[in-house]
Amino acid sequence: MKVLLKGLQLVNPDQGLxxxxxxxxxxxxxxxxxxxxxxxxxxxxxxxxxxxxxxPGLYDMHVHFREPGQEDKETVLSxxxxxxxxxxxxxxxxxxxxxxxxxxxxxxxxxxxxxxxLVEINPIGAVSKGRKGxxxxxxxxxxxxxxxxxxxxxxxxxxxxxxxxxxxxxKMIDAPIIEHCEDESLAGGSMNESIVxxxxxxxxxxxxxxxxxxxxxxxxxxxxxxxxxxxxxSSKRSVELVREAKKRGVEVSAEVAPHHFTLTDESIKAFDxxxxxxPPLREQKxxxxxxxGLQDGTIDCIASDHAPHNIEEKEMEYIYAPxxxxxxxxxxxxxxxELFHTKKLTIEQIVEKLSVxxxxxxxxxxxxxxVGEVANLTIIDIEKEWEVDIKSFKSRSINSxxxxxxxxxxxxxxxxxxxxxxxGEFHSI
Amino acid sequence: MSLSSxxxxxxxxxxxxxIQLILDTAKTFRExxxxxxxxxxxxxxxxxxxxxxxxxxRTRLSFELAEKRLSADTMNFTKSGSSAAKGESFKDTxxxxxxxxxxxxxxxxxxxxxxxxxxxxxxxxxINAGDGRHxxxxxxxxDMYSIRExxxxxxxxxxxxxxxxxxxxxxxxxxxxxxxxGAHVSVCGxxxxxxxxxxxxxxxIYNNIDIAMAENDVLNVLRIQLERDAGGLIPSVREYHNYFxxxxxRIAENNPDILIMHPGPINRGVxxxxxxxxxTSQIILNQVTNGVAIRMxxxxxxxxxxx
Numbered sequence: 001m002k003v004l005l006k007g008l009q010l011v012n013p014d015q016g017l018x019x020x021x022x023x024x025x026x027x028x029x030x031x032x033x034x035x036x037x038x039x040x041x042x043x044x045x046x047x048x049x050x051x052x053x054x055x056p057g058l059y060d061m062h063v064h065f066r067e068p069g070q071e072d073k074e075t076v077l078s079x080x081x082x083x084x085x086x087x088x089x090x091x092x093x094x095x096x097x098x099x100x101x102x103x104x105x106x107x108x109x110x111x112x113x114x115x116x117x118l119v120e121i122n123p124i125g126a127v128s129k130g131r132k133g134x135x136x137x138x139x140x141x142x143x144x145x146x147x148x149x150x151x152x153x154x155x156x157x158x159x160x161x162x163x164x165x166x167x168x169x170x171k172m173i174d175a176p177i178i179e180h181c182e183d184e185s186l187a188g189g190s191m192n193e194s195i196v197x198x199x200x201x202x203x204x205x206x207x208x209x210x211x212x213x214x215x216x217x218x219x220x221x222x223x224x225x226x227x228x229x230x231x232x233x234s235s236k237r238s239v240e241l242v243r244e245a246k247k248r249g250v251e252v253s254a255e256v257a258p259h260h261f262t263l264t265d266e267s268i269k270a271f272d273x274x275x276x277x278x279p280p281l282r283e284q285k286x287x288x289x290x291x292x293g294l295q296d297g298t299i300d301c302i303a304s305d306h307a308p309h310n311i312e313e314k315e316m317e318y319i320y321a322p323x324x325x326x327x328x329x330x331x332x333x334x335x336x337x338e339l340f341h342t343k344k345l346t347i348e349q350i351v352e353k354l355s356v357x358x359x360x361x362x363x364x365x366x367x368x369x370x371v372g373e374v375a376n377l378t379i380i381d382i383e384k385e386w387e388v389d390i391k392s393f394k395s396r397s398i399n400s401x402x403x404x405x406x407x408x409x410x411x412x413x414x415x416x417x418x419x420x421x422x423x424g425e426f427h428s429i
Numbered sequence: 430m431s432l433s434s435x436x437x438x439x440x441x442x443x444x445x446x447x448i449q450l451i452l453d454t455a456k457t458f459r460e461x462x463x464x465x466x467x468x469x470x471x472x473x474x475x476x477x478x479x480x481x482x483x484x485x486x487r488t489r490l491s492f493e494l495a496e497k498r499l500s501a502d503t504m505n506f507t508k509s510g511s512s513a514a515k516g517e518s519f520k521d522t523x524x525x526x527x528x529x530x531x532x533x534x535x536x537x538x539x540x541x542x543x544x545x546x547x548x549x550x551x552x553x554x555x556i557n558a559g560d561g562r563h564x565x566x567x568x569x570x571x572d573m574y575s576i577r578e579x580x581x582x583x584x585x586x587x588x589x590x591x592x593x594x595x596x597x598x599x600x601x602x603x604x605x606x607x608x609x610x611g612a613h614v615s616v617c618g619x620x621x622x623x624x625x626x627x628x629x630x631x632x633x634i635y636n637n638i639d640i641a642m643a644e645n646d647v648l649n650v651l652r653i654q655l656e657r658d659a660g661g662l663i664p665s666v667r668e669y670h671n672y673f674x675x676x677x678x679r680i681a682e683n684n685p686d687i688l689i690m691h692p693g694p695i696n697r698g699v700x701x702x703x704x705x706x707x708x709t710s711q712i713i714l715n716q717v718t719n720g721v722a723i724r725m726x727x728x729x730x731x732x733x734x735x736x
Contacts, residue, residue, distance in 0.1 A: 202542075
């Protein structure tokens with residue numbers, strides 16, 4: 001089958017590409033790029049995307065799809081649908097499932113669950129067996145089964161000794177250790193430690209709980225030569241630590257979640273558990289530092305930390321409600337509204353953070369706009385103004401603080417190989 | 430005159446006029462409490478629910494007595510721990526009770542923000558009887574009432590709150606309330622017990638009890654929760670008493686005229702020496718009586734407030 005995408009502005013910083021062109025896709029492979037006329041092509045379905053952006057399919061390297069174990073919150077299928085609706089063609093899913101992704105069987109199970117879907121799913125394996133911090137999970141076996149990185153996300157790797165082993169062991173396969181940076185002994189609160197926590201009387205988590213573990217990861221990566229990736233970075237000091245480490249040549253990378261560069265702990269004054277996540281929302285100085293980190297390349301990626309929870313759990317008392325919010329379907333809109341339309345990042349930088357860099361960190365191929373390549377792209381209407389409606393989410397959960405928020409910029413369609421998601425539906429192409 | 434809000438969630442941003450009105454109304458009820466018949470018919474026909482998700486004896490009894498003195502019908506609901514652990518969500522519990530048509534809810538909960546949440550799911554007047562470490566407005570009001578009773582004023586007075594400020598729900602309400610009334614508020618305690626950036630609320634911080642006593646007119650001494658020293662905030666109760674405990678020697682040396690208050694119950698030999706506790710017992714027990722009057726005033730003003 002042939003599909004002609006007309007009028008795109010193709011942007012792929014990995015190819016140094018920014019030009020207007022049409023794309024002809026035949027059976028999922030790019031057949032032609034250039035100025036193309038549908039009347040000269042037989043049996044072609046044409047889409048008019050005049051003035052819209054075509055970028056390499058977006059990739060979210062930090063999602064929680066809850067399967068196996070908590071399928072009432074999300075499944076590989078519902079999460080993948082949510083990803084496609086948000087403009088993503090690939091995701092890396094975190095191993096804090098039940099059972100954890102700590103055996104080849106679970107890795108294969110998840111890949112199998114997502115096999116025929118447009119969205120490519122790459123499991124992250126656990127660093128330790130059962131994420132208990134007591135001994136290494138079978139990392140080589142997990143890698144051979146399809147895991148692309150390792151993390152005990154939800155908590156930091158329990159001890160420095162275990163993290164050292166993980167960094168050394170994973171060097172054999174060049175895979176990153178993705179750290180949830182939080183010192184356990186300083187953790188346990190419900191929000192950031194600041195004047196706001198003092199005023200709200202909520203138990204707090206200081207930024208230094210994050211900074212300590214960021215520093216530990218940097219020092220051990222430097223010592224071992226392994227690769228460390230800082231997940232959902234939220235503090236100003238952590239940005240500075242990663243910036244200095246990168247200058248020294250340490251193999252460190254970092255991601256930030258849209259809520260951390262958009263909201264502050266002031267939002268918690270209404271005691272709405274949809275603003276409760278870990279790491280918690282920080283202060284304006286942290287928000288400013290995170291945006292600076294995105295601008296100068298200290299922070300490589302934007303990732304949602306998509307964390308579905310049931311309504312009844314999020315309706316609990318603030319201190320008991322679980323941490324986390326969903327983000328796949330709001331991430332692109334927030335990023336474009338907060339960073340592109342405010343002129344803080346260029347479109348090339350945004351494509352790097354949302355597509356190119358996460359794939360590079362996980363050693364995945366970056367989709368290319370070239371004849372003979374598999375079609376893998378996201379089509380974005382950068383000027384589209386829309387309002388977030390949590391009821392329209394494809395995710396099985398609705399725990400988002402962004403309901404009702406007005407955003408500018410939205411994914412119109414995603415294509416991966418011979419599947420296309422457009423106008424809220426999947427099509428074979 | 431009436432209050433500016435349908436609820437008493439805390440003293441943060443409560444106008445001075447409201448506090449003044451509550452304190453003045455409490456004075457009237459304080460007189461009622463001295464009469465042979467201590468009951469007035471003001472809230473007859475109103476139903477008040479005491480929703481206590483955390484253990485409390487004194488505050489709950491004080492509210493219950495205040496409600497009965499005002500002739501309201503009262504119900505008590507006591508439950509501790511997480512709602513989820515008990516199999517029914519907090520929201521469902523409240524909606525069930527709400528269906529029984531209650532007019533006012535007095536709530537205590539270990540999670541900050543619950544009183545505010547209640548205003549979103551219930552039509553009743555909500556009164557915060559302590560939420561987490563957040564606020565405990567009626568306690569602060571009765572402290573202010575007692576201070577005013579003793580000294581004749583609040584404006585310009587120097588009041589220091591002593592003890593574990595970080596884990597106290599009383600401290601913040603006292604700070605907001607006293608500041609609104611024109612008092613100068615400070616705190617004194619070991620630095621591990623002072624909450625983050627408290628000074629940005631315009632509160633002076635002391636780590637030396639002798640200086641704090643010398644520079645203030647009133648000490649409001651909080652109870653040290655004995656189980657907390659295991660949490661690493663202080664090395665031992667003994668060290669706390671040696672460095673922060675109020676003793677007769679310290680009073681004589683630093684400020685013989687200082688007014689010592691305590692919301693009770695007292696740990697004798699910890700925050701107050703036994704002699705000081707005995708010497709101030711009249712004031713402390715009077716605080717308890719004032720507590721009933723303050724709660725009567727709050728219930729009356731909210732229960733009869735014109736919509």
